[in-house]
Amino acid sequence: MVRAHGRCAAVNQVLACPHCSLPLDLTDAGATCATGHSFDRGRGGYLHLLVGGRLGPTVTSGDTPDALAARRRFLTAGHYAPIARALVEAVGVPPGPVLDVGCGEGWYLAQLSHEQAAPGERFGLDVSKAAVQMATRAHPDTQYVVGTAYRLPVLDHSVGAVISVFAPHPFAEFARVLRPGGRWVTATPGPRHLQEMRPVPQGESAQKTADRLARRSEPPPEATAAVHVEFTLELSAEVAKDLFLMTPIRWQSGARVAEAHAEAPVSASVTVDVWVSTSEPIAT
Ligand SMILES: C[S@@+](CC[C@H](N)C(=O)[O-])C[C@H]1O[C@@H](n2cnc3c(N)ncnc32)[C@H](O)[C@@H]1O
Ligand SMILES: [Zn+2]
Numbered sequence: 001m002v003r004a005h006g007r008c009a010a011v012n013q014v015l016a017c018p019h020c021s022l023p024l025d026l027t028d029a030g031a032t033c034a035t036g037h038s039f040d041r042g043r044g045g046y047l048h049l050l051v052g053g054r055l056g057p058t059v060t061s062g063d064t065p066d067a068l069a070a071r072r073r074f075l076t077a078g079h080y081a082p083i084a085r086a087l088v089e090a091v092g093v094p095p096g097p098v099l100d101v102g103c104g105e106g107w108y109l110a111q112l113s114h115e116q117a118a119p120g121e122r123f124g125l126d127v128s129k130a131a132v133q134m135a136t137r138a139h140p141d142t143q144y145v146v147g148t149a150y151r152l153p154v155l156d157h158s159v160g161a162v163i164s165v166f167a168p169h170p171f172a173e174f175a176r177v178l179r180p181g182g183r184w185v186t187a188t189p190g191p192r193h194l195q196e197m198r199p200v201p202q203g204e205s206a207q208k209t210a211d212r213l214a215r216r217s218e219p220p221p222e223a224t225a226a227v228h229v230e231f232t233l234e235l236s237a238e239v240a241k242d243l244f245l246m247t248p249i250r251w252q253s254g255a256r257v258a259e260a261h262a263e264a265p266v267s268a269s270v271t272v273d274v275w276v277s278t279s280e281p282i283a284t
Contacts, residue, residue, distance in 0.1 A: 014097055014158045016154055018050065018147065018151070019033075021155075024039075042136070043136075046133065046143075047143070048129070067245055070243075071246035072134070074246055077239070080272070082272075086274075090276055091112060091163065097160055098116065098122055098162075098163065100125065100162075102168055103125060103132075103135060105131055109142060117161075123143050123145065124139075124143070125147045125149070126145075127148050149167065151173070152176075152177055154177040157177070157178065160181075162182075163184070163186070164185075166187060171220075171279070174279070181281045186275075186276070187275070188216070194249060199249075216275075223278060227275070227277075230272065230273045233269070240268040
C-alpha cells in the first residue's frame with residue numbers, strides 16, 4: 001500500500017475529492033476532504049473516487065478479466081517495449097508526480113525510472129475497478145484510483161506529467177492538472193496499427209473507417225512533437241490471441257468475428273504503428 005504518512009507527502013497534494021474538488025487528506029484507511037466526504041481504501045490501498053453519473057462517453061467494455069489477463073501476459077513479455085521506450089523518453093524528468101490516465105493493469109507506468117517518478121509519486125487512474133485492482137496487486141508503490149479521465153479527481157496544477165496510452169485523452173483536463181513546466185504524453189494508434197487483425201469494413205462503415213484511418217495518419221493536432229513508432233511483430237498463435245483479446249478490435253468487429261478470432265487464432269505477422277506525442281510544457 002502507498003503510505004500516506006511519513007514518506008510520501010506528494011500523495012496528499014495531488015488527489016481531489018470527486019464531490020467538491022477540495023484536496024483529499026489521505027490516511028492508511030482512506031481519504032477525507034474538509035467538507036467531510038470520505039472514501040475507504042480497497043484491498044491493497046486503491047481508492048474508489050468515481051461518483052455516479054460522471055462517466056465519459058467512451059467507457060469501453062474492453063477491460064473484462066480475460067482482456068486484462070491477456071494484456072498482462074502480452075506486455076510483460078515485452079512485445080510493446082519499443083512503445084514503452086518512446087514513452088519513457090518523451091516523459092523525461094518531469095517537475096512533479098506522474099499520472100497515468102486509463103492505466104489498465106499498470107505496465108507502462110511501471111516502466112518509468114525512479115528518477116522520473118519516485119515511489120509515492122506515481123498515480124494510476126482507470127474507470128475499470130478490475131484494472132485498478134490488478135494494477136494495485138502488481139505495483140504496491142503506486143497509488144491507484146478508480147475514476148474517470150473526463151473529470152479527474154486531481155487538484156489543479158499538481159502533477160508534473162500526464163500519460164495516456166491507448167486511453168482517453170481529454171487535453172483540457174490534462175492542462176488543468178499539470179504543473180507549470182509539466183507536459184502530457186499520449187500513445188495513440190497510427191493508420192496501420194494492427195491492420196492485419198482488423199475486419200474489412202463493409203457498406204457505410206467503410207467510409208467511417210477510412211475517415212478514421214486518415215485522421216490517424218497524423219498525431220493528435222494538440223501535440224507539439226511526436227515520434228512515430230512502427231515495427232512488425234511475429235506472433236505465435238497463442239500471443240496473437242492475447243493481442244486480439246486485449247484490444248478494442250474484439251468489440252469493434254462484432255461478436256461473430258471476435259469469437260472466430262478468439263477461438264481459432266493463427267500465428268501472425270502484425271504491424272504496430274503508434275504515435276507517441278507530447279504537448280508543449282505548460283506555461284510558467
Ligand atoms: C485499451 S486500454 C489501455 C490500457 C493501458 N493504458 C495499456 O495500454 O495497457 C484503455 C483503458 O482506458 C480505460 N478507460 C476507458 N474509458 C475511461 C475513462 N472515461 N476514464 C478512465 N479510464 C478509462 C479502460 O478501462 C482501459 O483500461
Ligand atoms: Zn468533498
